[in-house]
Amino acid sequence: MFATIADRYDFITVALSYGRDRRWKQRVASLTGMQAGETAVDLACGTGDIALRLADAGGHVVGLDLTPAMLALARRKDQARRIRLVQADMTHLPFGDASADVVTAGYGIRNVPDLDAALAEVHRVLRPGGRFVALDFNKPANPVLRSAYLGYLTVVGSVFGWVLHGDPDTYRYIPASIRHYPGADVVVERLVTLGFDEARWEPVLGGLMAIHVGRKKRRGD
Ligand SMILES: C[S@@+](CC[C@H](N)C(=O)[O-])C[C@H]1O[C@@H](n2cnc3c(N)ncnc32)[C@H](O)[C@@H]1O
Numbered sequence: 001m002f003a004t005i006a007d008r009y010d011f012i013t014v015a016l017s018y019g020r021d022r023r024w025k026q027r028v029a030s031l032t033g034m035q036a037g038e039t040a041v042d043l044a045c046g047t048g049d050i051a052l053r054l055a056d057a058g059g060h061v062v063g064l065d066l067t068p069a070m071l072a073l074a075r076r077k078d079q080a081r082r083i084r085l086v087q088a089d090m091t092h093l094p095f096g097d098a099s100a101d102v103v104t105a106g107y108g109i110r111n112v113p114d115l116d117a118a119l120a121e122v123h124r125v126l127r128p129g130g131r132f133v134a135l136d137f138n139k140p141a142n143p144v145l146r147s148a149y150l151g152y153l154t155v156v157g158s159v160f161g162w163v164l165h166g167d168p169d170t171y172r173y174i175p176a177s178i179r180h181y182p183g184a185d186v187v188v189e190r191l192v193t194l195g196f197d198e199a200r201w202e203p204v205l206g207g208l209m210a211i212h213v214g215r216k217k218r219r220g221d
Pocket residue numbers: 002013043044045046047048049050064065066067070088089090091105106107108111112113
């Protein structure tokens with residue numbers, strides 16, 4: 001599915017966020033507190049937006065994604081070869097324990113079929129004190145707001161799907177994935193259970209979107 005939409009991905013992301021997506025991704029990068037010389041992994045990196053922002057801080061950045069077409073677009077954007085790109089599944093990370101200072105994800109954790117496995121991998125590869133920052137849609141707790149939000153995304157997604165791909169179902173995965181997603185509060189609970197402290201989420205777009213933040217506990221914390 002992501003191979004089908006890869007070529008239009010950057011356009012649709014900007015359009016669906018009314019141009020705000022870049023600012024949100026910049027906020028993700030700044031919340032990591034990334035320092036020169038640190039190592040970061042951007043999960044579900046897609047076309048590389050967050051990974052490239054992390055590279056601006058002067059760290060060693062790996063962009064990881066399952067879809068070769070997305071990685072090819074990231075490579076095209078990264079002409080200076082500042083990031084390393086890896087094709088892999090975020091539920092089975094090809095990195096050693098405690099090998100990263102920072103892990104990020106943009107619209108990644110909501111899409112993964114086994115959220116707990118993905119978060120456990122984030123925890124495993126982070127060094128103690130390492131930071132996790134993830135941007136994603138939220139699932140409003142209020143049923144009226146939730147249904148209006150999902151309805152809106154379905155209608156707008158259908159229009160874009162029809163116009164850009166000739167198939168109104170192309171972007172149905174967005175509301176479908178939100179339906180199956182537990183939402184930002186539950187993600188924070190799971191981060192705490194896994195051994196993150198300072199776990200919280202920051203509302204974006206009045207809480208319709210969320211940026212999750214957590215720090216892997218150090219021994220003795
Ligand atoms: C909505 S895009 C997000 C792209 C980018 N992070 C951004 O913020 O624009 C979701 C990405 O997740 C990738 N993806 C989906 N399941 C994955 C998995 N299990 N492991 C790694 N990447 C995955 C897709 O290939 C796609 O590039």
